[in-house]
Amino acid sequence: MYMVETRGLGKYYTFGSGNQVVALNDVNLAVASGEFVSIMGPSGSGKSTLLNIVGCLDKPSSGDVYIDDEKIDYGNAGSLVKLHRQTMGFVFQGFNLISTMNALENVWYPMYFNKIPKSERKERAEELLESVGLRDRALHLPSELSGGEQQRVSIARALANNPRLILADEPTGNIDSKTGGKIIDLMKKLNKEQGITFIVTTHDMVMANNADRVITITDGEIID
Numbered sequence: 001m002y003m004v005e006t007r008g009l010g011k012y013y014t015f016g017s018g019n020q021v022v023a024l025n026d027v028n029l030a031v032a033s034g035e036f037v038s039i040m041g042p043s044g045s046g047k048s049t050l051l052n053i054v055g056c057l058d059k060p061s062s063g064d065v066y067i068d069d070e071k072i073d074y075g076n077a078g079s080l081v082k083l084h085r086q087t088m089g090f091v092f093q094g095f096n097l098i099s100t101m102n103a104l105e106n107v108w109y110p111m112y113f114n115k116i117p118k119s120e121r122k123e124r125a126e127e128l129l130e131s132v133g134l135r136d137r138a139l140h141l142p143s144e145l146s147g148g149e150q151q152r153v154s155i156a157r158a159l160a161n162n163p164r165l166i167l168a169d170e171p172t173g174n175i176d177s178k179t180g181g182k183i184i185d186l187m188k189k190l191n192k193e194q195g196i197t198f199i200v201t202t203h204d205m206v207m208a209n210n211a212d213r214v215i216t217i218t219d220g221e222i223i224d
């Protein structure tokens with residue numbers, strides 16, 4: 001049983017007068033539960049496309065994705081929402097925090113959709129901020145946080161609903177290498193101590209060196 005499996009995954013974009021971009025071509029990938037996998041490859045090779053499809057933020061043109069051996073039905077919005085609520089968390093390269101909400105509110109916001117009582121939400125959000133070393137920044141707005149702090153808030157947010165899978169798109173892409181090292185340590189700790197599966201796209205060799213496995217993608221194809 002795999003946490004994530006893709007079979008014959010393809011993504012094609014048509015633009016202009018019928019020109020086609022092949023963003024992904026016949027991608028077959030299997031990630032076991034508890035693995036920490038890095039995806040590397042040049043700009044435009046299809047890393048974000050792959051992560052977005054596995055994360056149900058985009059749908060494939062061909063092929064299938066399985067989570068826990070169950071095929072994702074991209075046409076069924078309810079089942080996608082359920083996956084987001086119960087199984088996976090997403091960390092975006094640009095953090096994507098809600099600018100009008102403070103750190104604490106950003107972290108408890110996803111819990112709102114899981115109908116967790118308000119008192120528990122706050123407590124859990126505080127614990128999560130603590131776990132990423134930001135309890136004393138709970139009331140700061142994103143604009144009052146450094147890039148690394150914002151990324152840590154976005155990791156805490158990704159953890160809000162206790163996911164077994166975290167997908168992270170260049171989580172150290174917008175921060176300096178020292179802060180990036182802390183983010184990597186944090187993700188490794190969550191992987192080791194809580195068994196959370198990680199799939200992380202990156203250009204960062206330190207991240208790659210810390211992964212159980214590195215997958216290289218070029219022109220939409222996995223090359224090793």
Ligand SMILES: Nc1ncnc2c1ncn2[C@@H]1O[C@H](COP(=O)(O)OP(=O)(O)OP(=O)(O)O)[C@@H](O)[C@H]1O
Binds near residue numbers: 022047
């Ligand atoms: N909406 C779209 N229409 C047409 N082409 C697109 C669209 N979105 C992405 N592409 C193309 O698909 C390819 C893969 O893009 P993707 O964002 O997955 O690359 P990436 O590996 O994440 O790159 P980077 O390292 O720069 O983030 C690129 O060639 C891109 O130009």
Ligand SMILES: [Mg+2]
Binds near residue numbers: 047048169
């Ligand atoms: Mg990308």
